[in-house]
Amino acid sequence: MIAVILLVGVIYSVPNFFPSEPAVQLSPKLDQPIDPATMQRFEQALQAKGLTVRASENNGQQALFRFEDTDTQLKASEALKEAVGSQFVVALNLAPSTPGWLRALNANPMYLGLDLRGGVHFLMEVDMQAATDKAIDRYEDEFRDLLREQDIKYQGIAREGDSIVAKFNDAFARDTAENALRKSYGDSLQFSKPADGNSLQASISQATLVGIQKFAVQQNIITLRKRVNELGVAEPVIQQQGMNRIVVQLPGVQDTARAKEILGATATLEFRLVDEENDPFQAQQNGRPPIGSQLYKERNGNPILLKRKVMLTGDYITDASSGFDQNNRPAVHITLDGKGASRFAKVTGENVQKLMAVVFIETKIDSKEVDGQQVKTSKTTEEVINVARIQEQLSKRFQITGLDSPKESRDLALLLRAGALAAPLYIVEERTVGPSMGKENIEKGFNSNIWGFAAVVVFMLVYYRMFGLTASLALGINGFFLFALLSMLQATLTLPGLAGIALTLGMAIDANVLINERIREELRAGASPQVAINAGYDRAWGTILDSNLTTLIAGIALFLLGSGPIKGFAVVLCLGILTSMFSAVTVSRAIVNLIYGYKPRLQKISI
Amino acid sequence: MLEFFHFKKAIPFMRYGKTTTAISLATFLFSVWALFFYGLNLGVDFTGGTVMEVRYAQAAPLDTIRETIKATGYHEVAVQNFGSSQDVLIRVPLKEGVSSAQISEQIMGVLKSTTPDVSLSKVDFVGGQVGQELYENGGLALLLVAAGIIIYLAIRFEWRFAVSAAIANLHDVVIILGLFAFFQWQFDLTVLAGVLAILGYSVNESVVVFDRIRENIRTMRDETIPDIIDSAITTTMSRTIITHLSTQIMVTSMLWFGGEALHNFALALTIGIMFGIYSSVLVASPLLLLFGLKREHMIPKEEEKIEGMNADGSVV
Numbered sequence: 001m002i003a004v005i006l007l008v009g010v011i012y013s014v015p016n017f018f019p020s021e022p023a024v025q026l027s028p029k030l031d032q033p034i035d036p037a038t039m040q041r042f043e044q045a046l047q048a049k050g051l052t053v054r055a056s057e058n059n060g061q062q063a064l065f066r067f068e069d070t071d072t073q074l075k076a077s078e079a080l081k082e083a084v085g086s087q088f089v090v091a092l093n094l095a096p097s098t099p100g101w102l103r104a105l106n107a108n109p110m111y112l113g114l115d116l117r118g119g120v121h122f123l124m125e126v127d128m129q130a131a132t133d134k135a136i137d138r139y140e141d142e143f144r145d146l147l148r149e150q151d152i153k154y155q156g157i158a159r160e161g162d163s164i165v166a167k168f169n170d171a172f173a174r175d176t177a178e179n180a181l182r183k184s185y186g187d188s189l190q191f192s193k194p195a196d197g198n199s200l201q202a203s204i205s206q207a208t209l210v211g212i213q214k215f216a217v218q219q220n221i222i223t224l225r226k227r228v229n230e231l232g233v234a235e236p237v238i239q240q241q242g243m244n245r246i247v248v249q250l251p252g253v254q255d256t257a258r259a260k261e262i263l264g265a266t267a268t269l270e271f272r273l274v275d276e277e278n279d280p281f282q283a284q285q286n287g288r289p290p291i292g293s294q295l296y297k298e299r300n301g302n303p304i305l306l307k308r309k310v311m312l313t314g315d316y317i318t319d320a321s322s323g324f325d326q327n328n329r330p331a332v333h334i335t336l337d338g339k340g341a342s343r344f345a346k347v348t349g350e351n352v353q354k355l356m357a358v359v360f361i362e363t364k365i366d367s368k369e370v371d372g373q374q375v376k377t378s379k380t381t382e383e384v385i386n387v388a389r390i391q392e393q394l395s396k397r398f399q400i401t402g403l404d405s406p407k408e409s410r411d412l413a414l415l416l417r418a419g420a421l422a423a424p425l426y427i428v429e430e431r432t433v434g435p436s437m438g439k440e441n442i443e444k445g446f447n448s449n450i451w452g453f454a455a456v457v458v459f460m461l462v463y464y465r466m467f468g469l470t471a472s473l474a475l476g477i478n479g480f481f482l483f484a485l486l487s488m489l490q491a492t493l494t495l496p497g498l499a500g501i502a503l504t505l506g507m508a509i510d511a512n513v514l515i516n517e518r519i520r521e522e523l524r525a526g527a528s529p530q531v532a533i534n535a536g537y538d539r540a541w542g543t544i545l546d547s548n549l550t551t552l553i554a555g556i557a558l559f560l561l562g563s564g565p566i567k568g569f570a571v572v573l574c575l576g577i578l579t580s581m582f583s584a585v586t587v588s589r590a591i592v593n594l595i596y597g598y599k600p601r602l603q604k605i606s607i
Numbered sequence: 608m609l610e611f612f613h614f615k616k617a618i619p620f621m622r623y624g625k626t627t628t629a630i631s632l633a634t635f636l637f638s639v640w641a642l643f644f645y646g647l648n649l650g651v652d653f654t655g656g657t658v659m660e661v662r663y664a665q666a667a668p669l670d671t672i673r674e675t676i677k678a679t680g681y682h683e684v685a686v687q688n689f690g691s692s693q694d695v696l697i698r699v700p701l702k703e704g705v706s707s708a709q710i711s712e713q714i715m716g717v718l719k720s721t722t723p724d725v726s727l728s729k730v731d732f733v734g735g736q737v738g739q740e741l742y743e744n745g746g747l748a749l750l751l752v753a754a755g756i757i758i759y760l761a762i763r764f765e766w767r768f769a770v771s772a773a774i775a776n777l778h779d780v781v782i783i784l785g786l787f788a789f790f791q792w793q794f795d796l797t798v799l800a801g802v803l804a805i806l807g808y809s810v811n812e813s814v815v816v817f818d819r820i821r822e823n824i825r826t827m828r829d830e831t832i833p834d835i836i837d838s839a840i841t842t843t844m845s846r847t848i849i850t851h852l853s854t855q856i857m858v859t860s861m862l863w864f865g866g867e868a869l870h871n872f873a874l875a876l877t878i879g880i881m882f883g884i885y886s887s888v889l890v891a892s893p894l895l896l897l898f899g900l901k902r903e904h905m906i907p908k909e910e911e912k913i914e915g916m917n918a919d920g921s922v923v
Contacts, residue, residue, distance in 0.1 A: 115868075123737060256730070257712050428734035430711070437660075437728040444866040452860030456853050463849065496797055499861060499869050503876070506857030507808060510850040514815070517846040543818040546763055547811035553755035554807025558800060561748035563741060566800045573804060 002590045006477060013483035015098040015109040021054070022073035023095035024080060025234050026063040026088045033060045045083035051076050066095055081232075087301065092252065093234035110487050111235070112251075113494030113568060114431065116445075118438035119251040120259055123429035124220075126244045131216035131423035132162065132209065138318050138337060139189070139202070140164050145338035146184060152177045163203035165194070174198045213244065216423040221246055224425075227263055245428070256432050263425075269314025271344075274355035274387060275305035296359065296384045304384055306357050311347045316340025322409040323399075330409035331399040341396035349393040358386040358400070358412075386412055445498030452502055453479070456509060464516050466595065466606035471512035474588035478508050481579040486572070496569035504576025510547070511584030514540040519607055529605045533596065537589055544581060552577050617841040620888065621833035621896060627889040635778055638785020645788045650795030651731055653745070655738035657699040657710045658731045664724035666692040675717050681710070690867045694728070701735050745799045752806050753777060760810075764817055765905065767898040772813035775891035779809050779882045783875050797872040805879030808854070812847065812887035819843050820895070824905045832900055836892050844888075851884050 026042060028034060039058050046053060046065070053076075055066045067073045073092060081090045094117075096109045114121050140159055143166060147154050154177065155167040168174040178191055178200055188208040192201045204212070217240055224246065228236045237249035253259050275293040284303040289295040293305045316336045325331040336344055348356075360383045388402040403409045433441075456475065460468035482501060486493065519536030527535060555577065558570035596605060620627075651658045661667075672695060673686045681699055689696035699710050711730045718725050733741070753773055760769035783802055787794050819839035827835055858880065861873040 123734075125734075125736075260712075426734075427732070429737045430730060430732040432711070432727070432730035434726065434728040436662075436726075440866065441868060444864055444869065447864035448857075448861040448869065451864055452857035455856045455860065459853065459856060495868055496800060496872075499797075499865065499872055502857050502861055503804060503854070506854035507811075507850075509853040510811065510846075513846050513849045513853070517843075517849070521842065543815050546818060547814040550756050550759060550810040550814055551804075551807035553759060554752045554803055554810075557748050557751040557755060558803050561744045561751065562800065563744070563796075566796055569797075569800045569804075573807075 002587060006480075006587075009477070009480045009484040011102065011105060011484070012107045012487050013480045015096060015102055015107050016483055016487060018097045018099075018109070020094040020109075021066050021097050022068075022070045023064050023066045023093045024073060024077045025091045025093040025095075026065075026080065026084070027061060027091075028088055029229060034058050034063050039063060041084065042080060045079055046076055048083075049075060049079040051079065064093070064095055066097075077232075089229045089232055091232040091234040094252075106488075108487065108490065110483075111490065111492040112438075112442070113492045113497065114249060114251055114438075115433050115495045116438050116442050116493060116498075117251055118433050118435035119249065120253050120256050121429075121431040122248040122250075122260075122263070122427050123241070124224075124246045124248060124263075124425045125428045126213075126217050126220055126246065127424040127426065128213050128216065128244050131212055132204070134423070135204065135212045136162065136164065139185070139204075141338050142184075143181065143202070145341075146180060147177055150176075150180050152180065160201075163201050166200045166202075168198045168200070171198050174200050217244060217246065220423065220425055224248060224263060231259060246425070252435075256430075260427070269317065270359045270361060271311040271313075272309070272357050272359055273307040273311060273351060274357050275307055276355055278305050280305045296357070296382060298384045298387070304357065304387065306359070306384070311356070312336075312340060312344050316344070320413045322406065322413040324406075325399055325401050329401055330403045330406045331401045332403070332409050332413045333397065333399050335397050336395075338396075344398075345393055345395040348390050352390055352392060354390055355387055356390050357384050359383065360385045441495045442498075445495055445502075449498065449502045449505070453505060456506065460509065460512075464607055467512075467516045467519070467592070470588045470591040470595070471509060471516065471584075473591055474512060474583045475505060475509055477587050478576075478580050478583035479505060481583055482572070482576050485575050485579060489575075491571055492568060494568035496566065497572045500569040500572030500576065504573060504580060507551070508576065508580030508584060511540070511544045511580060512588055514543055515584070515588070516607060519605075523605075523607070529596070529603070533592060533605070537585065541585060544585065548577050548581050617834065617837040618844075619833075620837050620840050621893065623889075624893040624896065628893055631778060631886070631890050634782055634785075638782045638788075641785040641789040642781070645791060647784065647788050647794045648791040649742075650793045650798075651698070651733050651738070652796040653738050653742040653794070655701040655733050655735035657697075658729075659697040659699075659711055659714060659727065660689060660729040661695050661697065661715070661718065662726050662728050663693045663695065663722065667695045668722070669695065671721065672697070672718065675721050676714055679713060679717050681714070741796065745796075748799075748803055749780070749806070752803055756806070756810050760814070760817075764821065765900075767895055767900050767904065768813075768817050771891045771894035771898060772810050772817070772887075774894055775813055775886040776806050776809050778890055779879055779886050780806055782882050783878045786878055787871075787875070792871055792874065795871070797869070798875045801872045801875035802879070805876060805883065809879060809883030809887060812851075812883050813891045815843050815846065816840055816887055816892060820892075821905055824902055832902065833896060836895065840888050840892060847884055847888070851880050855880050 026034070036058075039056070042063060042065070043053070043056070051072055052068070053065050054068055057064050065076060067076055077090055077092055080088075084090070098108065136159055140157060143157050143164060147157075147166075153169060153173055155169060157164060157166045159165075166174075166177065168177060174193070178193075181189075181200075181202065182191060185202070188205060188211075189202045190205050192203075193199070194201055221238055221240060225236075225238050228238060228248065228250065231250065231253065233250045233253055235251055237247065239247045241247045248263065250259060275290065278290045278293060280295065280303040283289045283293075283295050283305055289305060292308055294308055296304050296306050298304050316339060317334060318337050319335040321333050323331055323333055361381070386400060386403070388400045400412065403412065453475070457472040460472050460475075462468070464471060479501070482504065486497075491497075515536050518540045519532045522532035522535045523529065552574060555570050555574035559567055559574065562570050667688065669686055669688065673684070676684050676686065676697070683700050685696075685698040687696050688694065697714065699714070711727075711732060715725075715727055753776070756776070757769045757773045760772055780802055783805065784794075786792075787798070792798075816839055819842060820836055823835045823839050824832075827838065830838075855877065858873050858876045861869050862877065865873060
């Protein structure tokens, strides 16, 4: 039983000791699997540059190419970016060189934290007041439109604090307006009538406010994800933290300035008519689009000609959601504000049955070093994200159909929202660790463990002799268990985590000391060796349990309240306590039994 | 058998109770004074601000660095060597109205313009709000750990044990904090983690002694409580020293090999381990006496029923 657990422990901890290899990782920007044909395209692109691949793999969602050295890796990444960069995210990565049979057992190494491999950690805060302000301004606009449409006369509509106040000439107009507004906004706004005459006050309900804020965070996460993809990061982490914060972790990213710029890019949308009279392929070939048109690329790489005149910009979009149309095909439902609706109604009315394209435009400030000087250039990327036929005159609410899958409609809805009204983000915490620093940290953490462990073993052997040996063996095995458990859970190893391992190893010996001291005591009291061993283990158990559980309490509190690196330390501390309780008692007992168990009339033990 | 600590007779620790309590009280008061007088030298984790670590190819020209940074408009910047003469630590405090996320880039820019062979090893920027939260969460964690331990010990032992252990451990924590304040060592998140680990670890110590006291109360029926405590401390003495020595070996290894990043963490642990030995033996146990621990408190319930009996043994 213990042998089996030991074997499992060794198997799952071993992957951590294989070196990692330079690799390039490719993942599609759109949700499409990587098939063998695509793999061939990648390989051809690499062969064209005369680069040799050491090994490649493809799990459908991700392709990985391993190389002999970092030099080849960098060249390969350039080659692949050039060839397929428009459709695939090309990222440098370090792939573990774990043998296949271990990987088949799901035995993978731990992730290394940013402090061990280098990279950036950002904590960003969404400006909630801005999100709320936008929503209130939008309601204000919509109120005016609605009252005008329904011919209800009002004196004025103005924002007062976090609510909107509409003033009317008489109580009758006010009541009609209230009824009309309630019908449209009853579930998201709260209406009240202030005592001072004929006015109506609308304020956002708590539930709606929470909804607005959730939406603002979600939207920012989506936009960030899209931008991080452009940075080419192998294992980015983008997560919500708390009510209004987003954690962005970019392992391996060195150029933080560039990362900040890309993350802080602004995006807009444009609706444009498709130039259907001219051939886009011809225009692409001779490089001269017809007058009044502009050449674009669709997401699949095909060229498309769009009219220069912009029908509508994304600033007018107030909401976009994915769903289905009457025929149950995937669709995106878009809501425009009042001004946008009237403008859009006019242009679409004139162009029914024509093709309309949605262009996603992103502007970012890129700084490059030219001749030792920092040169900032504003870079704009434009991408046609959707083309659809205008079926009828469109107004305030309309839908885009002609999408391939519900997934695509979801993506489009997200992009539309992302382009239109993301609330501003601020960086509230940044932690950057350079790559050499990461390597040094690993070395330091590792050395502390090794030397500390060696010293403890020597001390134990000198002091307890044979029982010191069993204690040391148990301690070593404990180390394996801890590594295995952390690897199985795919925990992220950080420098505080390494410190935690050292500390738990130091503390773990306590259990064996307790046992050994007890055995010595029993021997002194005149018990026979076998009885002493038994009594020693039995009596020490209660103490071991109590003392470890109190440390566990500290570990759990650290885990609950700690942030980032502290959490890593806490995880190691808690798991280390569990493994050490097991190994110190069970494993060391098994070893002791192995050594002394077969001698029924034991005269002397080495302790 | 190699033994360092084998005592034939119980050492009368409790007789020195007054002296040891006086010593503890003195160190404790000293720490509290240091905390108030000097205050903790909080790291950016808690105060907010920017800390950069940069590395030069040669020995770093500290004065030039100071001048260059001052020229860009950051005045309260601290520049110092860190670990070696090539490594420089730059601390920039939080400034109202300045987008702090840009500070590191700006400074790196000007440093590069004067000395090109400088590279950035590490940047920590923490916003004021985040720092405040980390500080509050740290305090909360400390309270939570103390409460958790008290509750656990109260259930497993008895409230007198729980409170004694908690006071003994908080005494350790205050001393760690006091020394960090006195020497103005930087107190950051990792040190806090160390302090909390010590809180859990040093309670181990008290638990081991308490366990023995409980056992002795049941087996040594004829002796007084101070004698029982003395015997418990004496018999666990050897284990206490050996365990702490092993842990300290590991921590020393961290101090030696762990570099700057783990230095203060290991330092906090070292102080914690030293005072952990002392406090569990010489603070927690006298407190038990002070709280009036009696044999009855630890005797199982069936004997407690006797309290309701009449002199003749019948229950009315």
